[in-house]
Amino acid sequence: MTLVKFNSAKPTGNALLPGFNDVFESIFNDTFFSDRLVTRVPAVNISESENNYHVELAAPGLKKEDFKLNLERNQLSISVEQSADHEDNQKNYSKREYSYSSFVRSFTLPESADDSRIDASYTDGVLRIDIAKREEAKAVRRQIEIK
Incomplete structure (x- = not known):
């Protein structure tokens, strides 16, 4: 019933x-x-500044050791493989929405990205990845004189 x-x-x-x-x-x-x-994958924000591309992945409840970042042929993959917590198995959830036991998110880097300069940090439930732009891809700015 x-x-x-x-x-x-x-x-x-x-x-x-x-x-x-x-x-x-x-x-x-x-x-x-x-x-x-x-879909059981974390949400992602992707932005661009003058010198970098920025990827922010919202994944609360994880540790930085849970993440694996791999780069292969301009393909950046973010993955998490997490075993179930013994403590979580004993809880009787009525609803559970932010449980990520495993996931993979992949992104193709643009040609203007410098794949040798990628930095990542994980704070306050957000994984932040900064991908530097190649020097030739950075926007050239100059003042043009009017005659």
């Missing part, structure tokens, strides 16, 4: 069949479906 939650405070979309929309909403918002629909 499955218990279906109804929200009586929310107006129903169908006056003839009250609660009809709530049934479908509860089914598709159930963790059985949503956990399988949501």
